[in-house]
Amino acid sequence: xxxxxxxxxxxxxxxxxxxxxxxxxxxxxxxxxxxxxxxxxxxxxxxxxxxxxxxxxxxxxxxxxxxxxxxxxxxxxxxxxxxxxxxxxxxxxxxxxxxxxxxxxxxxxxxxxxxxxxxxxxxxxxxxxxxxxxxxxxxxxxxxxxxxxxxxxxxxxxxxxxxxxxxxxxxxxxxxxxxxxxxxxxxxxxxxxxxxxxxxxxxxxxxxxxxxxxxxxxxxxxxxxxxxxxxxxxxxxxxxxxxxxxxxxxxxxxxxxxxxxxxxxxxxxxxxxxxxxxxxxxxxxxxxxxxx
Ligand code: BJW
Numbered sequence: 001x002x003x004x005x006x007x008x009x010x011x012x013x014x015x016x017x018x019x020x021x022x023x024x025x026x027x028x029x030x031x032x033x034x035x036x037x038x039x040x041x042x043x044x045x046x047x048x049x050x051x052x053x054x055x056x057x058x059x060x061x062x063x064x065x066x067x068x069x070x071x072x073x074x075x076x077x078x079x080x081x082x083x084x085x086x087x088x089x090x091x092x093x094x095x096x097x098x099x100x101x102x103x104x105x106x107x108x109x110x111x112x113x114x115x116x117x118x119x120x121x122x123x124x125x126x127x128x129x130x131x132x133x134x135x136x137x138x139x140x141x142x143x144x145x146x147x148x149x150x151x152x153x154x155x156x157x158x159x160x161x162x163x164x165x166x167x168x169x170x171x172x173x174x175x176x177x178x179x180x181x182x183x184x185x186x187x188x189x190x191x192x193x194x195x196x197x198x199x200x201x202x203x204x205x206x207x208x209x210x211x212x213x214x215x216x217x218x219x220x221x222x223x224x225x226x227x228x229x230x231x232x233x234x235x236x237x238x239x240x241x242x243x244x245x246x247x248x249x250x251x252x253x254x255x256x257x258x259x260x261x262x263x264x265x266x267x268x269x270x271x272x273x274x275x276x277x278x279x280x281x282x283x284x285x286x287x288x289x290x291x292x
Pocket of ligand 1: 111270
């Protein structure tokens with residue numbers, strides 16, 4: 001990816017704002033573009049395919065109902081890739097910001113890959129709005145089993161993702177996996193397990209939604225960082241409008257320019273490169289205080 005060229009006036013005006021007394025509270029919304037420099041695919045656009053399937057079509061309760069073996073192979077591949085990936089400089093910049101005690105800060109991530117946590121993001125300031133690849137839940141509605149942190153890879157012998165070819169031009173059929181080849185609940189022993197992610201049409205965790213609402217109500221958000229997201233999925237996208245409507249400023253970090261947006265700071269380019277540059281003054285404050 002080409003080196004991003006941030007116009008110096010954009011950088012200066014952004015730095016002046018984030019170091020001023022007008023910027024006390026920052027909210028960050030993360031999307032798949034942040035993990036793209038770590039080698040993980042995005043959802044939409046040309047990267048949004050797993051083999052010949054559109055990733056969006058597999059991220060639904062209907063797809064799991066229809067063919068849990070196919071959906072489990074997709075998520076096993078994603079777990080395997082996420083475990084092999086490393087957090088990039090963008091994850092690290094945000095993690096450092098989360099340790100700056102001078103700023104009220106909250107990150108809402110739509111990503112389920114666990115890379116922010118692995119970059120040492122302050123866990124009190126991180127909300128996984130769409131769940132986690134490493135959370136497992138029982139599908140039996142009378143069973144409450146939930147494993148919040150399961151990093152086994154593979155989960156069953158048949159879900160060994162390292163032996164499968166995953167490129168999008170691969171039209172070869174995947175093996176059909178019957179339920180007995182898929183992970184089952186250790187508590188009720190009958191229910192099929194599913195990934196603890198939020199699929200389209202499903203409710204988000206009220207704990208996460210309440211925590212976000214509380215942060216936005218208790219503090220006036222002075223600045224929202226919109227990072228590597230298409231902003232198409234609700235309710236995540238609605239937070240951007242709420243901040244704008246309340247008079248907060250917005251900074252967008254994306255490889256694509258939005259010509260219709262004349263109000264926000266736009267950092268065009270790979271956000272693993274633009275974020276460390278943009279957040280440098282606030283990160284330097286953390287590094288200085290840890291050196292004292
Ligand atoms: C780079 C880059 C680089 C690339 N550097 N940039 C109101 C209005 C309209 C619709 C709805 C509504 N309310 C609900 C809906 C329906 C639905 C919805 O939003 N539909 C829209 C599509 C129209 N929403 C829901 O169903 C949600 N549920 C819900 O609202 O329930 C009601 C409720 C609300 C609150 C409380 C209780 C109940 C659930 C949504 C769940 C979304 N799930 C998924 C799958 C998660 C599991 C998994 O990962 O498999 O989440 S779908 C998918 O999209 C995934 C992502 O998190 C999400 C967002 O995608 P993201 O991250 O933006 O990725 P991309 O690929 O779209 O964009 C990448 C961007 O990065 C691009 O812009 C690139 O240019 C950029 N980029 N490389 C910088 N290096």
